[in-house]
Amino acid sequence: MARNKRAIPEINAGSMADIAFLLLIFYLVTTTMDTDKGINRKLPPWDEDLEQDIPPIKERNIFTVLVNSNDQLLVEDEYLEISQLREKAMEFVDNNGDGSCTYCKGYKVSSSSDNPDKAVISLQNDRGTSYGMYVKVQNELVAAYEDLRDKYAEEEYGKSYRGMDADEDKDVIKEIKGAYPQKISEAEPLNIGG
Amino acid sequence: MAVIKKKKDKELPAVNTSALPDIVFMLLFFFMVATVMREVDLKVSVNKPQATEIQKLERKSLVTYIYAGSPRVKYQDKFGRAPRIQLNDAFASIDDLQAFVIQEREKKSEEDRPMMTMSIKADKSVKMGLISDIKLQLRKAQALKINYSSLQPKDVEALYSSEN
Numbered sequence: 579m580a581r582n583k584r585a586i587p588e589i590n591a592g593s594m595a596d597i598a599f600l601l602l603i604f605y606l607v608t609t610t611m612d613t614d615k616g617i618n619r620k621l622p623p624w625d626e627d628l629e630q631d632i633p634p635i636k637e638r639n640i641f642t643v644l645v646n647s648n649d650q651l652l653v654e655d656e657y658l659e660i661s662q663l664r665e666k667a668m669e670f671v672d673n674n675g676d677g678s679c680t681y682c683k684g685y686k687v688s689s690s691s692d693n694p695d696k697a698v699i700s701l702q703n704d705r706g707t708s709y710g711m712y713v714k715v716q717n718e719l720v721a722a723y724e725d726l727r728d729k730y731a732e733e734e735y736g737k738s739y740r741g742m743d744a745d746e747d748k749d750v751i752k753e754i755k756g757a758y759p760q761k762i763s764e765a766e767p768l769n770i771g772g
Numbered sequence: 773m774a775v776i777k778k779k780k781d782k783e784l785p786a787v788n789t790s791a792l793p794d795i796v797f798m799l800l801f802f803f804m805v806a807t808v809m810r811e812v813d814l815k816v817s818v819n820k821p822q823a824t825e826i827q828k829l830e831r832k833s834l835v836t837y838i839y840a841g842s843p844r845v846k847y848q849d850k851f852g853r854a855p856r857i858q859l860n861d862a863f864a865s866i867d868d869l870q871a872f873v874i875q876e877r878e879k880k881s882e883e884d885r886p887m888m889t890m891s892i893k894a895d896k897s898v899k900m901g902l903i904s905d906i907k908l909q910l911r912k913a914q915a916l917k918i919n920y921s922s923l924q925p926k927d928v929e930a931l932y933s934s935e936n
Contacts, residue, residue: 594793595789595793595796598793605804609807614828614919615829615924616826616829616891616892616920616921617919618919619920620916621910621917621918622911623914624911624912704900706900709896709897709898709900710821710897712900712903713920717823717922720825766904
């Protein structure tokens with residue numbers, strides 16, 4: 579054995595580090611670390627003759643948000659700043675006009691929505707609206723629902739909805755989503771102030 | 773001879789660098805795993821909008837990207853400054869979008885097809901007319917899961933200022 583060992587010279591591994599460094603630098607340079615994040619949305623399916631049979635929705639259950647080509651907001655026939663939109667939307671969804679929602683904290687205003695299940699947020703923008711503004715509005719509307727779900731989760735389960743694990747709390751998340759279903763409808767954009 | 777021997781003993785021993793390749797390899801593997809190769813050469817400038825309610829796109833293989841924005845400076849004398857759509861490595865018109873979606877869907881395996889997500893990476897100054905056209909084409913092509921690519925703002929308060 580001893581003789582055999584002596585016969586094979588040791589491989590010089592001194593330059594291994596250099597080779598590894600070379601590869602490392604290659605990867606450092608060619609790759610980007612950007613993680614893709616964004617607002618997830620679902621589009622309605624395209625059907626040309628679907629337009630006729632939309633079930634009628636009561637006026638009080640619709641929360642209209644209009645954005646014009648100057649990026650100004652008109653919410654329920656009222657001029658609003660973007661910073662007020664979230665609160666207004668939450669008030670609307672949480673209103674509980676018909677009293678059927680036991681967990682809602684709303685003011686039960688007769689001109690606002692019946693319950694979270696019936697409440698629909700209708701968003702319409704102009705073709706001249708900037709994409710940045712559109713994303714901001716979408717963000718606020720999604721945030722309104724998320725905040726409501728957060729509150730609900732805090733009360734029912736004692737933890738925040740946003741912090742829940744998608745796999746672990748699968749059923750809980752489903753239950754909370756059912757309590758405040760996200761109903762944001764988007765109308766075809768207008769073309770007025772191009 | 774005795775004097776020389778003494779001198780040698782006093783010398784500092786060389787630092788053992790035999791573990792250096794291991795450390796470097798560890799770093800190398802980290803970068804290999806954690807990073808994604810840049811797939812396309814961006815021809816439009818995209819300054820993403822900011823949003824707080826953002827979710828991570830989980831599986832990269834299911835995501836198809838649509839870029840929209842004004843062409844970069846070096847393409848401006850050829851294509852002008854009006855916002856355009858970029859699919860893969862080339863500028864495209866709105867009519868190419870449906871074919872593109874169908875072609876991308878074909879590439880994915882049968883069970884992954886319903887989960888395909890279209891990520892819209894658009895500049896925040898792009899007008900909604902273009903985005904609406906994209907959305908309409910996506911609906912027609914039955915690609916209904918979309919994601920508006922945005923960045924997490926560093927300062928949430930700045931989101932509400934009228935500046936951006």
